[in-house]
Amino acid sequence: MALPKIVVLGAGYGGLMTTVGLQKELNYQEAEVTLVNQNPYHYVTTKLHEPAAGTLDPEYARVEIASVLKQDKVKFVQDRVIKVDPENKEVHLADGEPLKYDYLVFGLGSAPETFGIKGLLENAFFIRNLNGVRLIREHIEYMFAKYNTLKEDRDDLLTIVVGGAGFTGIEYVGELVDRIPELCREFDIPREKVRLINVEAAPTVLPGFDKELVDYAVKYLEERGVEFRINTPIEECTPEGVVLKGGEKIDSATVVWTGGVRGNPLLEEAGIETARGRVKVDEYLRAPGYEDFFVVGDSSLIFNEEERPYPPTAQMATQQGQHLAKNLTALIRGGSMQPFKFDLKGTLASLGRGSAIGIAFGKKLFGTKASILKRINDWRWYYLIGGLPLMFKKAKF
Ligand code: FAD
Secondary structure: OOOOEEEEEOOOHHHHHHHHHHHHHOOOOOOEEEEEEOOOEEEOHHHOHHHHHOOOOHHHHEEEHHHHOOOOOEEEEEOOEEEEEOOOOEEEEOOOOOEEOOEEEEOOOEEEOOOOOEOHHHHOEEOOOHHHHHHHHHHHHHHHHHHOOOOOOOHHHHEEEEEOOOHHHHHHHHHHHHHHHHHHHHHOOOHHHOEEEEEOOOOOOOOOOOHHHHHHHHHHHHHOOEEEEOOOOEEEEEOOEEEEOOOOEEEOOEEEEOOOEEEOHHHHHOOOOOEOOEEEOOOOOEOOOOOOEEEOHHHEEOEOOOOOEOOOOHHHHHHHHHHHHHHHHHHHOOOOOOOOOOOOOEEEEEOOOOOEEEEEOOEEEEHHHHHHHHHHHHHHHHHHHHHHHHHHHHOOO
16 A cells, blocks of 8 residues: 655755654654755754854754655655645646645745835845855945945945844844944954944834833843834835835945745645735644645744734744644544644744843843853754754854
């Protein structure tokens, strides 16, 4: 009898956790598990703001997929998914033959949400993947290097605009606060020449966060030279910088957009019902109307008890992956699935290398203590996918 085919798309937090869980739960020859990812490596998305600022070697945010898979239990296909076809139970790849599945796990992450801001996709940078963050780091260094070679005063080269003061925006600004003094020393530029501006449309930094934590973050970052422009939507992004609501222009050679994400467009293209590209999954993480199509991570949408959507996080994607691996194993063994329930353990946002804010174990945390806990939490991910050897290899303070 043919083995049931499980195809997992994406080796991010959701997809890789599902795959590693399946290879642990399933016995040999119980199912044919295939993982598809466009790169031969997994990147640790939650750390990408660090290499994007140049405060971390990208190597620490990269894990070879082959190093965490048991090749006799999981087949890895390096390819780009170009289409999913739930009616024919097929996945189409850019290079390879289509893959047939009995169960599909969609974990292809997110796409940037631009809210229709003109010119953003064309002119801004995005913290999205390893190659993208390498480009941002190199670009900033190039701008600093160029500044002193020109005769005219080009302050725009030393002006960095970060769009969005949510989780990713604040974490990135925090890294830049650490990095800018190093860049100034390296390129002989006075610190006061550099501007770091964080623009946010909402009336507060870190919308949804506790006010005391927000105030701490704002004070910490302002003391280190960050200019906040809150309640100020960006109307347009041009090759010269940004235009704010009301017409004010900020000349900037580096605009990095962190203002939001939506689900992966392949879901909408497959005719699956979405809200901002995300699929409201049922209690078993299935797309509506499908018994065999599961969605994990940033492309899934889950509501809390107050009917408010949970934000897309690595914490959510990890728990979904762990749970789904157990449910798929149960299905394959003829058992029944258990409903998924998200267990919010806490939230921590870093403010650079030495500080962070957040809530963990029901307590508010600030500064060094929060920063240490955040690092330990990073290590936990390496441990979950690759055990102690990977954790010791990648863990870094
Ligand atoms: P991802 O981790 O983005 O993985 C998607 C995978 O799919 C990638 O490997 C990608 O290469 C692959 N892929 C995409 N398209 C294709 C295709 N067409 N074909 C083949 N492969 C493809 N969350 C937290 O909980 N805590 C944090 O501290 C935190 N910090 C963050 C900091 C930053 C800078 C960012 C950007 C995000 C942060 N998040 C954090 C959010 C978190 O990283 C995401 O919610 C999480 O990565 C989502 O996991 P995922 O599996 O859905 O997608």
